[in-house]
Amino acid sequence: MALFGTDGVRGLANGPVLTAELALTLAQATAVVLGQGRIAEARKAAGKRLTAVVARDPRVSGQFLSAAVEAGLASSGVDVLDAGTLPTPAAAFLVNDIDADFGVMISASHNPAPDNGIKIFARGGVKLPDIVEQRIERALEWDKLRPTGGGVGRVIRFSDAEDRYSLHLLASLPHRLDGLHVVLDCAHGAAAGVSPETFRNAGAKVTVIGADPDGLNINDGVGSTHLGLLAAEVVRVGAHVGIAHDGDADRCLAVDADGNVVDGDQIMAILAVAMKQRGKLYDDTLVATVMSNLGLHRAMAAHGIRVETTAVGDRYVLERMTEGGYSLGGEQSGHVIMSAYATTGDGLLTGLHLCAEMVRQRKSLAELASVMTVFPQVLINVRGVERSRAEDADVLAAVEEASALLGDTGRVLLRPSGTEPMVRVMVEASTEADARRIAERLAEVVRG
Missing domain, CATH: 3.40.120.10 (Alpha-D-Glucose-1,6-Bisphosphate, subunit A, domain 3)
Incomplete structure (x- = not known):
């Protein structure tokens, strides 16, 4: 192996x-x-x-x-x-x-x-x-x-490693974040020191959670995979926005002032539209993975932005960005790559630039995120089946039937796991009930 x-x-x-x-x-x-x-x-x-x-x-x-x-x-x-x-x-x-x-x-x-x-x-x-x-x-x-x-x-x-990095992040910003109240969830991880310091130096008022790492509590109920505490704290202190990192801070997810989650697709949509307006989005193209929401594709098309699609994994996003010279790409999970400033997903960089757009446009995060309508998405992991099962005739026929049923109101994606005998069934539809019904039907077909 x-x-x-x-x-x-x-x-x-x-x-x-x-x-x-x-x-x-x-x-x-x-x-x-x-x-x-x-x-x-x-x-x-x-x-x-x-x-x-x-x-x-x-x-x-x-x-x-x-x-x-x-x-x-x-x-x-x-x-x-x-x-x-x-x-x-x-x-x-x-x-x-x-x-x-x-x-x-x-x-x-x-x-x-x-x-x-x-x-x-x-x-x-x-x-x-x-x-x-x-x-x-x-x-x-x-x-x-x-x-x-x-x-x-x-x-x-x-x-001076931390100082070099922090100064680099601050130098990337088009303007300061004065007047913005940000709650940072550092996941008891690698960003616990540098993220609060950098946001404060950028001018933001900062409230911090998840910034007491003890070597054993990293990602434990906090961070980008556990957004409940961040959402509650944003509402409790009346902050404008919450930013969540994961343990190594290469991801950024956000919550708005009402505690609603803003995921990586929505963050990319906000940044892509803003970068196009400022002439910073090379070839008016965003690079995303096959798992990105249909709503992202719809929103980008409405703003004249083309979406290039890759396999899941920020390394594949970066490879395509490098090949095409593109300036923005990422994943729904919050790995966002801004190639003018970074060679990999950077949760601090992403969070800073998201906040900078709130200040520049004088809009709340909820207003900015409304650029994209998120289609309900249901993902079912069908375990214990060979990965090649996704290519069997009966499965392909069921996928084709489901896709025809959804038309332009949704989509179907079957993705074999790269590491274990499992096929992932993902369905997006105009309602969660429709997405779940179709996903469960397809999962039964995959199970055989």
Whole structure:
């Protein structure tokens, strides 16, 4: 089974796969593979060691995993800049900002505390393509680099990492956020320090929840996957908007002043229309995944914006954005990529720019979000069936029948899982009752 998933290596920390031993050897293999490029070879020929940025979210297992990664890199002759606890997008930014050869982020994103993961960024702070991940996986069995004496790497504290990232975010804003009251939910995660500070420095009045990480409470009832506390706090304190991050802060979801959720599709719709108005939306195109709501497509068409669709995963969104030179893309889950400022989803950047639009247009978040009508969406995971079941004749016939029934009032999507025997059935319709009825009917067909 492949070691790398859709977003690095992830699993139960100290479980069967994600061990300190794996972290060390994975770092050594990464040094071998990513040390073979033209620029890396030129640096080594000039007598310089390669440089890597390492950061982590605050879950307790990140301490031993980051130590193992740093040991693997330093033992391979790589100088390590230890950035400590920082969001994933901060690590990606720093790799590019200091022209490091690569970076490693220790995080399991929105997963619970016992899980963890290892994400690797190439030069420029971009995620690795599949072919490079495959080479690193093969390199686990190769001979490792074994420098001695002065050839081994140094581990250095990256003392101004958080400040560099925060200043970068502030510099991206077209104007300040004075007069705006924001509630931030930091998910007891990597953004607990830098997000409140940055929003305050941007001029916003800030109320904070979920900003007391203890290594075990990350994502526990808070953050972008648990919006109830944020919604209640926004209403309680009379704030204009609530912004929710996940554990590594590469996501942003929001709630309006009445506590209503504004998801990633709605955020993208707001930003896309605003960027087009300001001439910042390249080729008047937004990149989204197949899971984005039909309402997003309708809203973009009404504003003369084309939607390019990719497979699920922000890495695929970014690949398409890079190919086409597009400036905005993302996922319904809140991974939003603004390519002028970031190489990956950035929850802080997204939240800041969403708030900036509220100030610029002098509109509430509810008014801005009304640009898009969300179609009711029902998702059923049919487990215990082969992924190829989605292509069987009877299933395809049932999908065609359902699609014809919905016409232009909805849509059907069957998506096999990439990691387990399961087919996801997603139906959108004008009412939730219709969506659920059709989804359940299709799920029965898939079960056979």
